[in-house]
Every structure is written in structure tokens, then in C-alpha cells.
Amino acid sequence: MTKHLNVHCSMFNCHLSSIKRRRPHMRNFAVLTIALALVVAAGVVAAPQSGSNSVPPPWAFGFATPLTPGAAAPAPPAAPAAPPPPDTTMHRLPGSQFSFMLNQIRDQYGPADWFPGDHPQMPDVVAHGKRDQMVAACSLCHYPNGKGRPENAGVSGLPYSYFVQTMMDFKNDKRKSSDTRKANTNRMISFAKNMTDDEIKQAAQYFGAIKWSPWIRVVETDTVPKTRIAGGMFLVEEGAQAGKEPIGQRIIETPEKTEDTEMLRNSHSGFIAYVPPGSIKKGEALVTNGAGKTTQCAVCHGANLQGLGPVPGIAGRSPSYLVRQLYDMQVSARKGEWTDLMKPVVAKLTAEDMINIVAYTASRPVGESRTSGGGR
Numbered sequence: 605m606t607k608h609l610n611v612h613c614s615m616f617n618c619h620l621s622s623i624k625r626r627r628p629h630m631r632n633f634a635v636l637t638i639a640l641a642l643v644v645a646a647g648v649v650a651a652p653q654s655g656s657n658s659v660p661p662p663w664a665f666g667f668a669t670p671l672t673p674g675a676a677a678p679a680p681p682a683a684p685a686a687p688p689p690p691d692t693t694m695h696r697l698p699g700s701q702f703s704f705m706l707n708q709i710r711d712q713y714g715p716a717d718w719f720p721g722d723h724p725q726m727p728d729v730v731a732h733g734k735r736d737q738m739v740a741a742c743s744l745c746h747y748p749n750g751k752g753r754p755e756n757a758g759v760s761g762l763p764y765s766y767f768v769q770t771m772m773d774f775k776n777d778k779r780k781s782s783d784t785r786k787a788n789t790n791r792m793i794s795f796a797k798n799m800t801d802d803e804i805k806q807a808a809q810y811f812g813a814i815k816w817s818p819w820i821r822v823v824e825t826d827t828v829p830k831t832r833i834a835g836g837m838f839l840v841e842e843g844a845q846a847g848k849e850p851i852g853q854r855i856i857e858t859p860e861k862t863e864d865t866e867m868l869r870n871s872h873s874g875f876i877a878y879v880p881p882g883s884i885k886k887g888e889a890l891v892t893n894g895a896g897k898t899t900q901c902a903v904c905h906g907a908n909l910q911g912l913g914p915v916p917g918i919a920g921r922s923p924s925y926l927v928r929q930l931y932d933m934q935v936s937a938r939k940g941e942w943t944d945l946m947k948p949v950v951a952k953l954t955a956e957d958m959i960n961i962v963a964y965t966a967s968r969p970v971g972e973s974r975t976s977g978g979g980r
Contacts, residue, residue: 657931657955663854664927665783666755666836697870709869712740717748719871723814727806729799737798742807745788747871750811751819754857754875754924755836756788761816765914766942767808771796773940781928782937788836815971818920819874821860822967828856828878839866855879855923855959877923879963887964890957897952901965904945909968915942920970923962930958 659670694703697718704716713735717726726748733741742759746752750760759767773779774796781789796804827848831838838858841847856878859865864873889895891909892902904915911917918926932938934950953961 657934657953657958660783660931660935661854661927661955661958662783663838663856664924664931665781665786666833666838666924667783667785668833671783671785695868697864697868697872699872706867709867710744712744715741715744715869717743718868720748722749722871724810727803727810729803730807730810733795734798734803739795739798740791742811744869746811747869749871750814751871751874752922752925753837753865754922757925758816758819758921759811760814761911762808762812762916763911763914764805764808764812766916767812768804769941771799771804771808773938775799776940778938778940778943780932780937782932782935786836816917816920818970820857820877820920820922820966821874822877822879822884822923822963824881824884824963825851825878826881827851828854829858831856831858834866837866851878851880853880853956853959855927855963857922857924875922877963877966879923879966880959883960883963884967885964887960887962890961891964897957899949901961909965910970917970918965919968920966923959923966926962926965927958930961 659673662668662670665671691706694705695709696703700718702716702718704718709716712733714732717731726743729739730742730748733739733744745756746759750758752758762770770779774793777793779789780793799807828851830841830845830847830849832841832845833839838856839862840858842862857875858878859873859875861870861873864870865875890898892900894900901909901918904912905918906912906915909917909919929938930950930953933943933946934953936947
């Protein structure tokens with residue numbers, strides 16, 4: 605194996621010498637391409653053994669108990685016999701000049717935008733979706749600023765080409781959830797199939813123009829607040845149900861302010877990620893040098909993990925989301941372009957390794973410039 609890798613590294617150094625004489629944007633992309641080729645080559649030579657992750661980690665997918673193998677997706681909840689009367693209370697948020705009723709905040713085809721000055725003008729599919737095709741507005745779940753929540757994804761600051769490819773993978777049934785109970789993944793597949801290519805490109809351009817900024821506070825702890833699960837999101841219990849429980853081998857992401865997030869969908873109110881003690885340090889070893897199990901993340905995601913060319917940044921992103929992606933790629937629930945390059949990277953990772961990696965990446969600072977090359 606060492607002999608093969610030395611050959612690959614020698615080839616890389618030769619290519620690198622010629623690349624340094626090229627224009628900067630071409631140099632960045634060429635270095636990335638060669639580096640990714642080395643990742644694949646190393647993976648083939650190493651013949652990695654799969655990690656021992658037979659069942660999706662339930663906490664990452666928004667559940668308290670593991671998936672029962674072979675279980676069908678749960679049926680949607682029955683509609684109430686009679687809808688509750690509309691809540692006409694006008695709600696407000698600090699820093700916003702607007703007030704909205706709950707039905708406006710939760711409108712699938714035109715949800716409230718508390719802070720329109722935060723972002724460029726939204727394309728229609730982002731602001732309103734497509735009612736006739738049952739495509740909800742992107743801004744409902746991912747927020748107008750693209751920050752998203754742990755049960756979905758933060759999409760601001762993603763490279764244009766990566767965003768488009770992701771949506772095409774959903775559209776072409778190449779991206780699914782390994783936990784069949786995760787209903788919003790199936791909704792995304794349906795949305796992608798009912799969006800035109802132009803609408804996908806408009807959304808990609810819009811969210812890609814908004815820089816990712818701090819959104820998650822990482823806390824190492826032995827115990828976490830007791831939580832309940834609502835729509836795949838962990839919410840801190842209150843009143844008689846409140847208390848503490850061991851964190852175990854989990855990461856628990858909860859809103860900084862439950863009401864602001866659950867009820868008011870405040871796009872200025874972020875999250876706390878509780879992670880096991882020591883996980884950040886262990887994750888640093890895996891991320892920065894592979895620790896004999898994987899490839900250092902900077903090869904593809906950039907030196908500061910802010911992204912490199914068409915590869916997205918992973919610093920300061922939701923650890924729950926990232927574990928879902930690592931696991932789904934490991935078990936081939938997520939396929940499509942670029943995923944094959946990640947297969948040897950994730951093959952040996954255990955559930956604990958994944959926790960440690962994302963604890964570290966979530967704790968990394970954001971706001972630095974990403975390495976260019978992934979635009980239109």
C-alpha cells in the first residue's frame with residue numbers, strides 16, 4: 605500500500621508544479637481534482653472495511669428509538685375532526701418591524717419573512733413555492749436566509765454547482781434517507797421532481813449568494829436537557845417534564861430559544877449542539893490527519909473547512925445533518941456525482957467516529973473566505 609501511495613504522491617507533486625503556473629481559479633480546481641483522484645486511489649488500494657453501523661443513529665434522523673429493519677414508513681397522522689379556530693394574535697420579534705399571525709408564519713406557499721433586509725430578493729420558488737405542484741416555499745423550512753434547522757439542511761453559502769447537483773440527485777432518486785421514517789426527505793424528492801431546471805438554478809444562485817455565518821454553539825457535556833421531538837427537531841422539555849439525562853453516544857441539537865424557533869420560525873435564533881466530552885479533540889485528529897481511518901477533510905473541503913471549488917464547506921454546519929450524510933453515503937442511501945469519492949473516506953468510520961468528526965467541524969469558526977472555483 606505504501607509503495608502505491610508514494611507513486612500517487614509523486615504524480616501529485618509533478619502535477620502540482622505545473623498547476624502553480626496556471627491562473628488562480630484554474631489552479632484551485634485542478635488541485636482539487638487531483639486530490640480527489642488520490643482519495644479514490646487510496647481507497648481502492650486500502651480496500652477499507654465497512655464500519656459497524658448496521659442501523660441509522662436515530663438521534664441524527666430526529667427519532668428517539670432506532671429504526672426497525674424492514675419497517676415501512678409510518679402513515680401520516682390523521683387530520684383532526686375539525687380544524688382549530690384561527691389564532692389571530694399578532695406576533696412580533698425583536699429587531700423586526702413586522703408582525704404576523706401564526707397562519708402567516710406557517711404558510712407553506714408564502715411564509716412570513718421577518719428580516720427581508722438580510723437577503724437579496726427571493727426568487728418566486730424560494731418565496732412562494734408552487735402551490736399547483738405542491739412544492740412548498742424553500743423559505744419555509746430553510747428560512748429566507750438559508751440557515752435551516754437540524755431536521756433539514758442549511759443551504760446558504762453552498763456552491764452553485766453543488767446545490768444544483770444535489771437537487772438533481774433528489775430528482776433522479778439518487779438521494780434518499782437510510783431511515784425510512786424521515787418524511788421530509790421524501791418531500792424533498794417530490795419537490796425536486798416538480799421543480800423546473802430553471803427554478804433549481806434560481807434557488808441555487810440565491811442561496812449561494814448568502815454567506816454562511818455562525819449559527820450553532822457547541823457544548824461538550826455529560827448530561828443534556830431532557831427533550832421531546834417535534835417534526836424531527838429536539839425541543840427542551842419544560843415544567844414537570846424538565847430535567848437532565850446522560851448524553852451517551854449522541855449529539856442533541858436544540859434551539860437556543862424554543863418558542864422563537866418552533867412557533868415563530870425566527871431566522872435570527874440559532875441552535876445549541878450538545879456533544880459528548882472529549883469528542884471535539886478526538887474529531888480534530890480524524891479531521892486533520894485521518895487517524896488511520898479516513899482522509900483528512902481539508903483535502904476536499906479546504907484548509908479552513910470553508911469549502912473548496914464545488915465542494916461545500918462543513919465548518920459550523922449542523923452536526924446532525926452531517927452525520928446523516930456520512931451514514932447515508934456509507935450505506936449507499938445517498939448516491940450520485942461526488943458521492944463515490946466519499947465512499948472510501950467514510951467506509952471505516954464507526955458511529956462514534958462520525959460523532960467526533962462532526963463535533964469538531966461544528967465547532968470550527970465560520971465567516972472566512974472559501975476557496976473559489978465552485979461558482980457558475
